[in-house]
Amino acid sequence: MNLSLDMSLVEGYKSKPQQARIMKESWVARNIYCPNCGSHPINGFENNRPVADFYCSQCSEEYELKSKNGKFSSIIPDGAYSTMLERIQSERNPNFFFLNYSTECKVKNFAVVPKYFFTPEVIVKRKPLAPTARRTGWVGCNIDIRKVSTRGTIFLIKDSLVVNQDEVLSKFQQTLFLREQSAGSRGWLLEILKCLDWIPTNEFTLNEMYAFEDYLKRRYPKNNYIKDKIRQQLQVLRDQGMIEFLGGGRYKKLYL
Numbered sequence: 001m002n003l004s005l006d007m008s009l010v011e012g013y014k015s016k017p018q019q020a021r022i023m024k025e026s027w028v029a030r031n032i033y034c035p036n037c038g039s040h041p042i043n044g045f046e047n048n049r050p051v052a053d054f055y056c057s058q059c060s061e062e063y064e065l066k067s068k069n070g071k072f073s074s075i076i077p078d079g080a081y082s083t084m085l086e087r088i089q090s091e092r093n094p095n096f097f098f099l100n101y102s103t104e105c106k107v108k109n110f111a112v113v114p115k116y117f118f119t120p121e122v123i124v125k126r127k128p129l130a131p132t133a134r135r136t137g138w139v140g141c142n143i144d145i146r147k148v149s150t151r152g153t154i155f156l157i158k159d160s161l162v163v164n165q166d167e168v169l170s171k172f173q174q175t176l177f178l179r180e181q182s183a184g185s186r187g188w189l190l191e192i193l194k195c196l197d198w199i200p201t202n203e204f205t206l207n208e209m210y211a212f213e214d215y216l217k218r219r220y221p222k223n224n225y226i227k228d229k230i231r232q233q234l235q236v237l238r239d240q241g242m243i244e245f246l247g248g249g250r251y252k253k254l255y256l
């Protein structure tokens, strides 16, 4: 995998955003494989016209590229808030690729976030534009990746190091069961995965999970059986191979 964006591609272009877009999209098309099936390359071009989305012709997964130049941050500015919110709740929502590169055009981080990890709280509303702005009152959004469970942010390149492809594919596969769930069950599982992120150790106890009862009660105020729900969700995660039951109220995460 070549971690340099190809600057020779954009010599004839004057507009900086256009230059950046061409370099990034051609880099993804040349270097990135489909995290769902491993097929390479994935298509970024239809009818010889560059488009923002990537499409895998093997498995039909779709990816939308978001990027950030400079320091890696978990907050990525995006377009209109209402449009984004509508998109993440629709059937046609793509998976997201996040690309972070240095001012010297070297790729530092590249991650995929499967679409079902995008809950409305990941999309944060920005302040409306000031009355002096050209598009006054327009409300944009930020994507806050910190609000995605760590299992939902799968790095292909991390801190300039390329992650083993088999590891990436198996991590992606391990999240696919979430796609089959109804929105309600998926919401619970994503909350439980987030609670697991907050436990710093690999092994944990049921009591440590019960400590999130108040947090979960705030998320689901109508549910009066939070502890039962926690145990039930842990069983689902065990059946999906994400955690192991060690017995005696002790568990082990199978992925860090």
Ligand SMILES: [Zn+2]
Binding pocket: 034, 035, 036, 037, 038, 039, 056, 057, 058, 059, 060, 061
């Ligand atoms: Zn594919």
